Amino acid sequence: MLQKIRIIIMFALAGMVFISVPVYFINFGSQSVGNFMTRVLKIRVDPVYSGGELMAIFNDPYDDDKGIGTYTYPDAKEYSPYRGHLDLVKYIVRKPVHEGAWSEFNKFWVMELVFNTLENPLNAPAGFSFPLINIYISLDGKNGGTTRSAFPGIQASFDSAHPWHYLVTVHGWQIDGSLYNSEGKYVSKVLVDIIKKDDKIRVTIPIENNTGLETLTDKSISYHYVTVGNFSLTGENHFKPIFLSATTHFGGGNPEPECGPRIYDYLQPSESQYDILSAYNPEKRKYAVLRPVKVIAGEGLHIPDNKNDTMDSAEKTYQVKKRKRKMDSLKSLIKMVEEVPEDVDIKTELACLYFEMGEDEKALTIFNQLTGESDSDQSLVLAYLGALHAKKAASKGNNVEKIIIVKESLAILDRAVSQAEPGSLSMIHVLMCRANVFRSIPDDVFGKLDTAVADLKTLKKISKINGLKEIYINVSDLLGDCYIRKGWHKKAVDSFHDGQIMAFAAGDEYHVLKLKNRILFAEKQYLDHLIMNL
């Protein structure tokens, strides 16, 4: 008897083991394990792989790639959209690594520069065409150093309180960068890597013995002068001159081409970049004196939470207004349907409005009536039915049911898109429905975030062409959100920024404010993401 019971128990266990396999995969065990490891066990990937722990982060304003405030890009079409290529927006310094892994150097020091946009229209070998980056580093407490530039061309000098000891130069026309000492002597190569999706250039400086860099520790203090010029193959030390007015190949806006700094963007310390760069004296042939940022562990790592009090009330006002507008439309649409019940377009509009207002049952009833109606736009009907179906998943407690419902709705939405007429107005609704569903379901289970991104990009284009400002603003917001989920914080900031500009142009104060907060949020997420990965 006892043995029988044992046999039954063992077989039951074997059955449970079998069932555990599909159940584990249905319930996304893998993702939970990852989260458990990071959140509860606090396990992280060794920071040496990503270049070392974060030491300091500096934000530089967007759209300040204007040198002294007036510089413009050359007119050549390669520079289009004529902004952003030389616009440094973030400078990240990592702690020096003394035991590297999977890397060419055993000891190294990494700096990262994020640009507004990093393009390579001229096919430069390193992957970016325009920026000429010079980072002058002054090590605190180290003797020697100089306040003059290592090479003429930059047309700037350095703060006598912080004479520099090392210069890192990087441009896209050479695979590796170079490290020089204050006498202008070449010390070693510097590794340059491009992280395209973040518009980031990563610079890895080897720490070699007898250079003075080997004494760097996590606690070392240093001062960095980070300058971005425009690269020229023939310019003096590759600095492209900037003249009074721009021509095809040269930038303009420089009243003193012989004396004005050939720097488009400068990582500004507390003083403003324009003030620093324009403080030169052409009569005395005195260059502008650059002031460095102080790099000290922890600098810039804690961006305060941007809780904007006015936001809450603005949001409320906005939502109330929106709701009121919708209520008005609803009233008139209901009346119109009563008057002309055979007009399918009005009916469709009403159903869409119900959907937007969260009246799912009413929307569903009308869309069901419209199914198969030859006069109505079936792709639109399908799209909304798909979205409504997806909503049902939320009410299901069981994961298997949820997955089945979501998958059914995905199929309906795909069908709707394939039926919609390209470029038509209904395409906008159809894509919007699909993107909204695709972006709100877990990507690691359904893998649809990429499609959502593609849809939103198309929507952004269509709405821009058709001047549909409200949609453009909304879509930019949603797209930025998707980018954040993909970990592309830089792109997210750009998308929010696009939306913000449009909102500004449309006089939509609410969205200007909202998107401003989104930008700050994305930047904070970016930091968290960097810190989390360390």
Place this chain on the structure above:
Amino acid sequence: MDMLLKIFPVNQRFSKSFMTSLFLTLLFACFVSFFYLTVTADRQESIVRLCLVTGIALLYFLMMKTGYIKRYRSIFFISFSVLFIISFVGHLYDARGHMYLSRANISQLETPFCHIVIPMTIVPAALSKTIIFPAKMSGSYASIGSMVGIWLLTIFTIGRGWCSWVCFYGGLDEGFSKIGKKKRWNIDRLKKMRLLPFAVLSFVVLASFLVQSAVYCEWLCPFKTTTEYAQIVDFKSFIATVIFIGLFVTLVIVLPILTRKRTQCGLFCPFGAFQSFFNKSTLYRVQIDKNKCKDCLKCVSGCPTFSLTKKSLEKGKTEITCTRCGSCIDNCPEGAIDYKIAGVPFTQKDDYFNEKDHSKKWKQYIAGKLNEIFDPRVFLISTAFLFGVIISSRFLTDAILRISNLIMNGTMLH
């Protein structure tokens, strides 16, 4: 019929009736379908998925009906490896335009994390809470969390059965070991070779801890040849490339062909050795009935991973390295070997429901069917095969679509 029997020989001892096989297959196909058919897909993809489900169900049916395992398991296992490479490499080209890992990829923690890294990362993770490998913690199928989760699942389900049913690399080794017609080099005599993977395991765990980096992945892993590898940028990366390609050619191609053994998995892979320790944490065993055994040693010479020795036969058990591949079970002319569930008496198996003791015919029939179903091999095969099928589902579909894309449009990229 004779023809059919020739193509699909039947092992009378283990073969199940047609109805039972069909019933079990349908049940298995339901589980498989959930992972294959409930995914939104275009028409082409749906057709591919449907074909795959049918193929998988057929293999399962044949395992049940013929009573033989290794042949049908091999078909799945080897195809999975080959298609995995096609899909994985295709994916790399889609995403990055090249197969190698650039410095930027490494610094962005974009290196896929595979199970073989796990033993090297455990000690540093426990001591300093850091993973010594440049991968993402979560968020993708090749992330650390994802792979660790899958590994944890193996610990109490199939143990080292991973190495014969699920591992996307092992099929290559197995494939090449099937190519040679006969053993040109009888490696069985070098008995202690079996312990080599444990030496490799100890070495890589210790070395990785000392240098705080997964040394096996950086220097040794032969499978980098077929998936991805660090870009050659200096002498060090050049040497690493020479080493891993050399190991691939030797251990995965040449030696398996010469010895008809899985030499990479049986003599080198540290994960295989590591996973061997978790054979005991599962319910399943491979057991030898000493009363039936006639000492012909066919099982020993046929074991691809050196997991049977004379000594182990005497004990009636396999070595801990057994991958539950089923070769010995198929090879034994006496039917002395079979899967077993721990705690369930081995000799009494096949008749838990006392078929003959029932007086009524229908009761006998049901007892007979239940005996057929409540068979440890049904449970193990279903669990291990389902595990492999789920893990492979994305790759198989994607690879076949890529191949059809190549035929129709001349490119394998999406």
